[in-house]
Amino acid sequence: MLEVKNLSKSFFLHLLNKKIDVLKDVSFEVLEGEFLAILGKSGSGKSTTVKCLYGTYKPSSGKIIYNTIDISNAKEREILRLRKNIGYVSQHFIINPRVKVIEAACEPITKEKNSYDKARKLLKMFKLKEELYDVYISTLSGGERQRINIIRAIIKEPKLLILDEPTTYLDMASKDILKNYLKKLKENSTAIIGIFHEFDILDELADKMLILKNGHVTYFGEYDKELCQNLL
Amino acid sequence: MKYNFAYLDEDTKKEIRRKILKAVAIPGHQIPFGSRVMPLAKGFGTGGLQITLSILKKNDIIKVIDQGRDDSLNPTNIKRLIKKTAPSVKITDNTTDATVIQTRHRIPEQRLKKHQILVLQCPFPEPLRWVEKSEAKTRKMHAEMDYSKAYLYLYEHLLRYGEVLIGTRYPVMVNNRYLMDPTPIPRWDIPKLNYAECLFLFGAGREKRIYAVPPYTKVEPLEFEDYKFRTEDMSGKRCELCGSENVYLDEVIKDGQRYYVCSDSNFCEKMRKGIKVERWENVVRS
Amino acid sequence: MLLEVKKISKIFGDQNCKHEFKDNRCIKCGAILALDNISFDLDLGETLGIVGESGSGKSTLLRIIYMDIEPDKGEERLKGVNLFSLDSKRKRDVKVKNMGMVYQSPKEGLHYNISVSANVAEKLIDNGWRNFTKIKDKSVDLLNKVRIDDYRIKDYPSTFSLGMQQRVQIAKAIANNPDLLLLDEPTASLDVTVQAEILDLIKQIQREMNIAIILVSHDLRVVKLLAERVIVLKNGRIVEAGLTDQILEDPQHEYTQRLVSSIL
Numbered sequence: 001m002l003e004v005k006n007l008s009k010s011f012f013l014h015l016l017n018k019k020i021d022v023l024k025d026v027s028f029e030v031l032e033g034e035f036l037a038i039l040g041k042s043g044s045g046k047s048t049t050v051k052c053l054y055g056t057y058k059p060s061s062g063k064i065i066y067n068t069i070d071i072s073n074a075k076e077r078e079i080l081r082l083r084k085n086i087g088y089v090s091q092h093f094i095i096n097p098r099v100k101v102i103e104a105a106c107e108p109i110t111k112e113k114n115s116y117d118k119a120r121k122l123l124k125m126f127k128l129k130e131e132l133y134d135v136y137i138s139t140l141s142g143g144e145r146q147r148i149n150i151i152r153a154i155i156k157e158p159k160l161l162i163l164d165e166p167t168t169y170l171d172m173a174s175k176d177i178l179k180n181y182l183k184k185l186k187e188n189s190t191a192i193i194g195i196f197h198e199f200d201i202l203d204e205l206a207d208k209m210l211i212l213k214n215g216h217v218t219y220f221g222e223y224d225k226e227l228c229q230n231l232l
Numbered sequence: 233m234k235y236n237f238a239y240l241d242e243d244t245k246k247e248i249r250r251k252i253l254k255a256v257a258i259p260g261h262q263i264p265f266g267s268r269v270m271p272l273a274k275g276f277g278t279g280g281l282q283i284t285l286s287i288l289k290k291n292d293i294i295k296v297i298d299q300g301r302d303d304s305l306n307p308t309n310i311k312r313l314i315k316k317t318a319p320s321v322k323i324t325d326n327t328t329d330a331t332v333i334q335t336r337h338r339i340p341e342q343r344l345k346k347h348q349i350l351v352l353q354c355p356f357p358e359p360l361r362w363v364e365k366s367e368a369k370t371r372k373m374h375a376e377m378d379y380s381k382a383y384l385y386l387y388e389h390l391l392r393y394g395e396v397l398i399g400t401r402y403p404v405m406v407n408n409r410y411l412m413d414p415t416p417i418p419r420w421d422i423p424k425l426n427y428a429e430c431l432f433l434f435g436a437g438r439e440k441r442i443y444a445v446p447p448y449t450k451v452e453p454l455e456f457e458d459y460k461f462r463t464e465d466m467s468g469k470r471c472e473l474c475g476s477e478n479v480y481l482d483e484v485i486k487d488g489q490r491y492y493v494c495s496d497s498n499f500c501e502k503m504r505k506g507i508k509v510e511r512w513e514n515v516v517r518s
Numbered sequence: 519m520l521l522e523v524k525k526i527s528k529i530f531g532d533q534n535c536k537h538e539f540k541d542n543r544c545i546k547c548g549a550i551l552a553l554d555n556i557s558f559d560l561d562l563g564e565t566l567g568i569v570g571e572s573g574s575g576k577s578t579l580l581r582i583i584y585m586d587i588e589p590d591k592g593e594e595r596l597k598g599v600n601l602f603s604l605d606s607k608r609k610r611d612v613k614v615k616n617m618g619m620v621y622q623s624p625k626e627g628l629h630y631n632i633s634v635s636a637n638v639a640e641k642l643i644d645n646g647w648r649n650f651t652k653i654k655d656k657s658v659d660l661l662n663k664v665r666i667d668d669y670r671i672k673d674y675p676s677t678f679s680l681g682m683q684q685r686v687q688i689a690k691a692i693a694n695n696p697d698l699l700l701l702d703e704p705t706a707s708l709d710v711t712v713q714a715e716i717l718d719l720i721k722q723i724q725r726e727m728n729i730a731i732i733l734v735s736h737d738l739r740v741v742k743l744l745a746e747r748v749i750v751l752k753n754g755r756i757v758e759a760g761l762t763d764q765i766l767e768d769p770q771h772e773y774t775q776r777l778v779s780s781i782l
Contacts, residue, residue, distance in 0.1 A: 014772035015779065055761065057768045076747050076761050096743050098714050110725050111563075363629065376607040380643035384636050387643070390650050391635055391672055456650040 001191055002030040002053070002160060007062035007072075009048055022048045023215045026062070028208075030160070032189040035182070035205045037196060039228055040212035046195045047091060049212070050162050053193070054088045055079040066160075087153030087161040091168075093145045097138035101128070104137055105151050115155075122151045126177055142169035150178065154185075161185060163194045167201070179204060199225060238285040239317040244268055248286040248442070252433060255444035260406025261374070262357050267440040271313065276306060277336055278437030280353035281313075284334045287349065287433075288314070293322045295330035300338040300480075300495035310334065327498050337400070339421040341479055341499040343512045344430035346447065352415045354436040357443065359403045359413040379411045382454055390459055402461075403454045406445060411454075419463045420480040424512045425451035474503035520697055520730050521560040521583075526592030528553040528578055528754075533590075542753050552578045553589070553754045562697060565724060565731040567745030567762065569738060569777070575754040576734045577622070580702050583732065584619045585609050596698070614644040618691030622703040624683035627690070628675045634661065634686045635671040641693035660689040664719055681712030688719060692727070699723070699731045705740060713740075720744055738781050742766060750774050 009023040023045045030036045038046045051057040052072075053064060059072045071079055099107070106119035123133065126147045137145060146169045153161060161182075167175050179201050182192060186205065196202055202209075206223035211231050219231055236242065251265040270278040288294065294314055296307035302325040311323050324330055327342040336353040344350060360370045363381040373379070382403045389396045400416035404425065414422060415434060425432060425445055432445040445451055453461040470477045471494040472484075479499065481492035494500035502509050529537065531549020538544060542551040553575045560566050570576045582589045585601060594601045601612060618641075621627040628637050638657040639647075647653050661671055664685040666678075675683050684704060691699055704720070705713040717740065723729065724744070735741050741748055741762065748765045750758045750773065758771040769775045 011768070012770075014775050051767070056763045058760075058764065058770075076759075079761060080746060098718070363631070372606070376610045378610060378644075380640055383643045383648075384632055384640055387639050387650065387653070388632055388636050391633060391654065456653075457648045459650050 001032050001067050003063070003065040004028050004049075004053070005063040005065070007049070007052060007064060008060050009045075009052055009057055010060045021215060023052070026210075026212070026215075026217050028210050028217070028220045030191045030193060030208070032159075032191055033186050034207045035186060035192045035194065037194055037202050037206040037209045037223060038212065039195075039209055044212040045215040046212055047164055048215075049210075050088075050164050050193065050195065053162060054086060055083065084156065085159045087156050087158035089149050089153045089161075089163045089166045091164045093137075093149060097136065099137055100134050101137060101140070101148065102133040104148055106155065108152050108156050118155055119151070122155055125181070126151060126174060143171060143174065146170055147174060154181070158190065160191045160193070163192070163196070165195050165197065167196065167198060175201065235317040237290070237318055238288045238321075239271075239313060240268065240282065240285045244282075245286040248282055251442045252283065252287070252444065255433070255442050256431070256446045258410070259445055259449045260410030260412040260443060262441040262443045264440055265442050267437045270437065272309070274438040275355065277310065277334070277353040279435030279439075279442070280334050280336070280351050280437075281310060281435070282437060283351045283433050283435040283442065284332060285314075285318075287351075288318055288321055288332060290318075290320045292331045293324050293329050295324050295327060295333045295498075296335075297333065297338065297340070297497075298336040300340070300482075301497045303497070306336065307334075325498050325501075337416045337418075338480070338495060339417055339424045341494075341496040341509065341511065342502075343510045344428065346429045348430045349433060350430055351433045351435060352417070354413070354415045354434045354441070355438070356401070357413055357434065357436040357439050357441040359401070359411050374410060377409070379405075382411055383456075386454060386456065386459075390456070396459065396462075405452045405454060407449050407451075412443065412445075412451075414451075418480060419453075419461070420466070422451075422453050422461070423463070425449075427451075428512075471500060471503070474500045476500070476503050519559050520562050520597060522593070522595040523559065523583065524557050524593040524595070526553055526556040526579065526582060526589045526594070527551075528575075528582060528587075528589045551754055553582070556592070556751075556754075556756060558749055558756075558759065560698075560730045560732065562728050562730050564747070565733060565745045567741035567748040568732060568734045568751060569736065569741055569748055569765075570751035571736055571777075573753070574751040576736075576751050577702055579751070580619075580700050580732065580734050584617060584700055585613055614641070615694060616696050617698045617700065618694070618696040620684070620687045620691050620699075620701045620704050622706055624675065624680065624687050627687040628683060630675050632674070633672045634666065634675055634678070637675065637686060638690045638693050641690050645694045656693070657689075660693055661686070664689045665715075679712070681708050681715065684708065684716055685719065688716070688723075692723060692729075695727070697730060699729050701731065701733045703735055704733070705735070705737070717743055738766065738778065750777065 005027050007023055007026040010019055010021045012019050026049060038049060040046050052059050055071055062072060063070050064072050066082060071082060102119055105123055106115035109115045128144060128147060146166060150166055182205055185192060203225060209223045209228060211219040248265060251263045255263045268282060270281055272278050272281060296310045298304040298306045314321055315323060327340045331347060332349050334351045358370055359382060360373055364370050386396050400418055401413050402419050402422055404412050404414050406412045414425060427448050429447055431447055434443045455461040466478060466481060469481055469492045471481060472491045473493055476494060480495045482495045484491045484493050499509060529549050529551055532547040535544060535547040535549060537549055538546055539551050556579060568576045581587050583594060596612060596616060601609060635657045638660050639653050642653050642656060658668060658671055666682060666685060675686060705716050733745055745762055748762050749756055752773050758774045765774060766778055769778050
């Protein structure tokens with residue numbers, strides 16, 4: 001359902017008059033129900049790749065095709081429409097801290113009728129206490145905020161879920177909950193692209209892996225833990 | 233000193249008559265005119281006077297009233313001017329006989345007929361001035377029928393006092409098109425404007441505007457669906473001199489006692505003499 | 519498409535001069551090029567942010583969209599109708615029925631000699647409401663929605679704080695359920711806590727009404743919070759346009775990069 005062909009991304013910083021090449025000629029694909037792990041050292045271009053997939057970054061060249069729609073040069077509205085089916089969990093907490101927990105959780109589907117119910121269900125699943133629902137995000141811990149980040153992505157019931165290091169602040173229990181949820185998503189034909197450091201999650205869920213080094217693809221194929229450790 | 237008939241020179245009369253025609257052609261719309269220097273201070277009826285003097289014919293019969301009375305200072309002076317400069321014009325107190333009536337702040341209780349013209353003295357022709365100080369903007373508002381602010385005037389009253397306490401200059405809608413200030417006549421007189429037989433002319437000398445309500449023109453006071461226009465409540469009161477009820481009364485305090493007297497002096501006189509007076513048809517709501 | 523703005527240009531100055539502009543100023547007659555060839559579109563349910571520094575032309579653009587002033591060139595189509603071709607009265611009708619405007623300064627949007635309830639009522643009366651009780655109830659409703667209490671509806675705007683006056687403006691702007699809501703720097707000159715309340719209010723409007731919003735701000739954080747798409751204006755020209763996250767995380771144009779890097 002997602003095909004990436006020769007994706008390259010460079011940034012030109014006018015203020016420093018400098019060009020930075022981050023991604024060079026990256027190609028891979030993801031099928032429905034497949035879990036693709038993106039691996040690589042820090043700075044190898046993992047987050048950049050994923051942001052190009054979500055449309056935040058505009059590719060310098062190459063194609064990103066979702067079931068026939070190429071988003072590399074799509075109009076803004078097209079990208080917004082596609083995003084309704086893509087869940088993106090960013091590394092950073094991008095929510096306005098002045099929002100209540102329950103509002104933040106259901107914001108992506110705010111115009112749907114039972115958005116609050118869906119939000120409550122997920123909050124409960126991730127073991128967030130009910131007394132927190134009306135509290136501002138700014139008072140939550142890192143782990144709690146990260147859980148909300150995840151909820152915001154999955155509440156959309158997307159066809160593609162992209163996770164960029166979603167477990168940094170999570171405790172073991174929450175990681176397990178996430179792992180089980182991702183398993184269920186796979187069974188429901190949701191495609192998943194994940195940047196994780198924890199091999200235990202990848203071992204259980206990953207089907208394919210994409211290894212990046214300095215913006216190049218050094219490996220794209222079946223997930224193989226040993227091979228991965230050798231190449232990194 | 234020899235004056236032209238009715239004081240004004242013919243060119244002035246020509247201009248004012250043209251403006252009157254235009255005003256009659258566009259009911260309720262204010263027509264600017266070059267207000268002349270009159271032997272009367274501004275604010276004392278120069279506008280009304282210029283209209284009266286422009287339309288007087290040699291055989292007209294003129295009546296001049298102020299707050300309903302013929303014998304006040306102002307009408308007396310105006311009548312003196314007319315007598316001097318237009319000697320052929322007859323002067324009367326009798327509303328029935330008059331062909332032209334100049335009035336300040338009242339419409340006579342007696343119904344005016346087809347051949348009669350009522351000239352009203354107007355201090356402030358612009359009904360929207362209270363909400364918009366700029367003339368350019370109010371003209372635009374009239375052009376675009378942007379009249380919601382006039383409703384706001386009523387709204388504020390209802391919000392604060394539960395009823396509309398506007399005493400005079402109650403805003404009216406003329407011919408479904410123009411918002412008009414009827415001059416400081418009491419609410420009591422407002423229904424008389426609607427579908428009347430006579431011609432109403434309004435003159436503002438200081439503000440330099442003329443406007444008109446031709447015969448059989450629709451004139452509706454502004455109102456809300458659930459708070460309709462009401463005139464003053466004269467029920468239970470009667471004139472001390474002639475005994476009339478259902479007429480606009482002035483309040484008089486004499487020797488510590490409160491009395492009511494007819495505002496319209498000619499009407500009162502007729503009532504006292506037992507002369508029958510034809511009243512305005514329109515139902516007087518109170 | 520609800521709103522289509524095409525090639526809007528505005529020059530302040532001598533209309534008869536054949537202008538030659540250098541740095542947006544005509545070297546022959548001193549006229550100022552305020553806006554040059556602005557185009558964009560907007561649909562119901564969308565929020566567009568217009569970002570730029572002082573003098574970029576963003577307020578002028580908003581006033582042209584709201585038909586307070588006329589452009590020299592360009593079209594504005596609302597539901598397919600070219601607004602600039604309409605006569606004055608019809609323009610006013612469209613404005614009153616379909617648009618709501620919140621000015622940067624409440625003094626421009628409110629009448630200070632009537633109560634706040636009357637200020638809101640004006641919009642309703644403009645739209646043909648003629649029943650006092652219904653108008654009053656609706657105005658109370660709207661004021662409550664922007665969190666102004668019942669016991670204050672008779673008060674004059676000057677007795678309220680600036681933030682509350684802005685809220686009254688918002689209540690008035692949405693009174694007639696317009697299709698298009700325009701906000702000109704709604705939080706500039708307000709205290710931080712008050713800013714947050716206004717932003718919350720706008721968010722609530724986004725949630726509850728299927729309305730198109732154009733939000734002008736020099737503050738990228740406000741735009742980040744409320745808008746999905748952004749247009750960056752500099753010296754009257756669109757320098758860059760894109761999704762909010764695109765503009766904030768991957769700005770292409772030099773000016774945009776400078777703007778983004780200046781956010782504290």
